[in-house]
Amino acid sequence: MKKTAVVGMSGGVDSSVAAYLLKQQGYNVIGLYMLNWEETDSRGACSADADFADVQRVCALLDIPYYSVNFAKQYTERVFSYFLAEYKAGRTPNPDVLCNREIKFGPFRDYALSMGADFVATGHYCGIEHTSDGRHLLLKAADAGKDQTYFLNQVRESQLENVLFPLAEIPKPEVRKIAVQNGLATAGKKDSTGICFIGERNFRKFLQGYLPAQPGKIVTADGETVGEHIGLMYYTIGQRRGLDLGGRRGEDGRWFVVRKDLQNNILYVSHGDESPLYSEACIVSGLNWIGHMPATSFKCTAKFRYRQSEQSVSVKLKGDTARVEFDESQRAVTEGQYAVFYSGRQCIGGGVIEKVVY
């Protein structure tokens, strides 16, 4: 009896190839497209329509049925509201991390299972191991450059039951090749970037549509006012562009955002000297562990933002939070982002960076 796998299809190459591979492997495959953000562009067109059209083309070619679901309401309530609240609080949120826990491996997975699926699959670059004793381990993708476990660190282990990640062992170039060789309509599509489901767009203009901007002073550590910012939420720690600050007499170097003072609406910057950006530890909350019950104190590797290599750290659990000490000081660790822990090829979980210790 063939097992049924419902594949979350975005209209991109990755999920298209994931569907193709499952079909090859003998699954009874169903494509499920998900709409989470309803917005039309200036010309009244909706890029989501084009994406769904691609899903239709790919599914037609693979000769598999396809459906579409709308979780826009859930997305707004569970992800976007958090996104705005975090910015309002002066932090730098990572909506895509929550999108996975709250939507893709939440309502979406439930919906897929309700369709009679034995398995739910996505085009994520990561691996999974369902152990004989009933655990579900999240593994890094073979293609280290594309690994997306960072975005899955908040997914509950129970949400990984019945999940398949067909791209676990396949390098991105190979994925593209498979798409081309099989004539998938999405073969030449550019990798999507930007907030998942919302897409690439002018970040400032986008936020302006939701949160009022409050201009204020840009100040150095010495207390010297050197410029004006357009609203604290538009800046993140370690940022250099967009400050509109030029050179100074007798010094050279670039300006970096070092701190935000929400109370007084002040943006603190440093010129040339990046040492204020380096920290020694951070406090993490909202801990989630996957396939791993940690000891109260242990060593492992960790990432503090998506595009970063793993760093050696010591973790000390304390109630609901953890103190993560860095073997080497880290640049621009930012509140609101996630600290994600790894042990070998396993992603063992993560949590929100609540406070940075300098």
Next chain:
RNA sequence: UGGGGUGUCGCCAAGCGGUAAGGCACGGGAUUUUGAUUCCCGCAUUCGUAGGUUCGAAUCCUGCCACCCCAG
């Protein structure tokens, strides 16, 4: 309105008679399922202004203007 100094891209800043370095900012692109970082490309026919000397000046001379400092 005595003396001295300075005026080169939005901000710093080279240049010192031979036909406008560089950095920052900014713009564009690459990378990227957050926001950043990083990387690449672009960015003064013109040197406060008006004349003069010269084959040729941002560079020399003169007037004017502006700003700064010291004296009054």
